[in-house]
Amino acid sequence: MPSKTPVRARPGYRCAECGWQTAKWVGRCGECQAWGTVEEVGAPAAARTTAPAVVRQPARPIAEVDVEAARATPTGVDELDRVLGGGLVPGAVVLMAGEPGVGKSTLLLDAASRAAGAGRTVLYVTAEESAAQVRLRAERIGALRPRLLLASETDLATVLGHVEASSPDLLVVDSVQTVASAEVEGAAGGVSQVREVAAALIAVAKRRGMATLLVGHVTKDGSIAGPRTLEHLVDVVCQFEGERHSRLRLLRAVKNRYGPTDEVGCFDLSEDGIEGLPDPSGLFVSSTTERVPGTCITVTLEGRRPLLAELQALVATETAAGSARRVTNGLESGRVAMLLAVLQRRLGVSLAQRDTYVATVGGVRLTEPSVDLGAALAVVSAVADRPLPEGLVAFGEVGLAGEVRRVTGVPRRLSEAARLGFRSAVVPVGSLPSGGGPAGLRVHEVGSLAEAVAIAGLLPREGRDRG
Known part of the structure; x- marks a missing residue:
């Protein structure tokens, strides 16, 4: 009776990025969708055990390990x-x-x-x-x-x-x-x-x-x-x-x-x-001292570092075209479009037939949701053609219902604004402890976008002040 030849396991292919395996070669990984990362691997080796080696340096209690060699x-x-x-x-x-x-x-x-x-x-x-x-x-x-x-x-x-x-x-x-x-x-x-x-x-x-x-x-x-x-x-x-x-x-x-x-x-x-x-905050704020409609200062966090940035908005007159233009620079276009929809639906700001341009100063890119409130106030200021109060900063996340949500790092943001000479700040309600904000900085806590716009002097006044 002829002896049976052992069947060798066929080699497979594995993605070098995520480890996805397949029986045949493909140009694109089926898991992570990366191109050119699928490589051939050999047949799995037979299971074997590793003999223990002689320990030259025994393990020590962790408290006795010298850390000086790891000092930066x-x-x-x-x-x-x-x-x-x-x-x-x-x-x-x-x-x-x-x-x-x-x-x-x-x-x-x-x-x-x-x-x-x-x-x-x-x-x-x-x-x-x-x-x-x-x-x-x-x-x-x-x-x-x-x-x-x-x-x-x-x-x-x-x-x-x-x-x-x-x-x-x-x-x-x-x-x-x-x-x-x-x-x-x-x-x-x-x-x-x-x-x-x-x-x-x-x-x-x-x-x-x-x-x-x-x-x-x-x-x-x-x-x-x-x-x-x-x-x-x-x-x-x-x-x-x-x-x-x-x-x-x-x-x-x-x-x-x-x-x-x-x-x-x-x-x-x-x-x-x-x-x-x-101290890079001055790079993102315009040097002019003249109050101009459509500008608002916000405080963003890059890591743990607070940075002041200026947001500018320009709203043109109504156009006869079917759809208005929405142009952004330094901000996410989708988030700005959401803010414009909230302003029109919740505050009645007419923007459907008006070209709107929103940008940051100095080329900085802001992706944090805390810049929502500053961008919204800049747009309302541009529509009303009235500048915001001098020395005002604003930050907070704006929801689809028109509410202003809390953000992280409020004390650090307020301390940076006070250090640079700002006198008032608009922040989400419940952001501060009972002690209030830094000395010399009047803090206005708001729960909705309408309250923030009213405090900025662009609508009838509502909201609460804490300083």
Whole structure:
């Protein structure tokens, strides 16, 4: 009787992003809808057990673990240290992502220069530009330091060789998507290559206790390019944001194992380099002192930092066209359209046949619901052609029923408004404790949009005052 040949398990395919499995190759993942992430995996290996190894260093009580080796060292860039939670921890790997031209390389070159100026050895590996190009940028921003070493390499093995030869305290790799390993198939930037490069750099960083800064690319929708495991492997993930026509740059920590994730760093990017902005509120408020209809100051929270921003509205005369235009800049168009519908339905403000333009000052983008009240007051002020009272700020979320809902961080918002000289504020009802607001700031608590408009002097007065 012929013996039966054992049947080998057929290899399958798995998505490198989410782990979705399929029996045949497809170009697009059926779970996360990502393109080009489905890879072939071999047949499952037979189950085996791992023999226990000899323990060289026994486990210790957690209270006896030395924490001095994990103390953060300041980078010298205050706004970067704010986001990182005090500085760079030895062995920490930070991934900084952002759109092209936003200033990632300039910021990291400035941080590397400051670290080298403090006596630390820094290795800056550029895989996108030549060494001469980086040298010209360093000269322009004043980042030339003797202990700042520069290497232009794209091969992973060569990069690791530079690390062994120079023994740096800080490693900067620009960028992780342009470095490739000869031992892995595929072009640089592919899923397998990015995973291998990141794993090798993280391993050498942990082994040597070397802080590492990695520059990452982003996709069209703004997410970090490469496999999702890249964000899980690193210790800190930072997102660098900014509009091309604006000098303002915001740095946010999406993930941070050593500090908070609700801090935001503000920077000013110019031809001479990049500088931190410890007090950026003045960038988003117009410098004119004349009271103009259609403007309102609001207070938004970027992380835990309160920022004052000016909202401007312009409502044109009635048009003969069938539908009026709705143009927004710096605000979500859908939310502004909702506010206009609430104003027309709940307050009787005629807007159906009138072109309406709502924008922010300074190019800042506001997505927090707390700016609803300020935007609504700016529109009503534009329709009435009457300016709001001088020294007034307003914030609060507006609902479809015309109610004003509470928002978070009210004490911080009011303290920032009082510090900058504002004398009155319109806030949602129930936002303050019995003690009231800061000294010198009169706080008006309102429960509806009609009350807020009345306090602003645009309708018969209602509402309650607390100061």
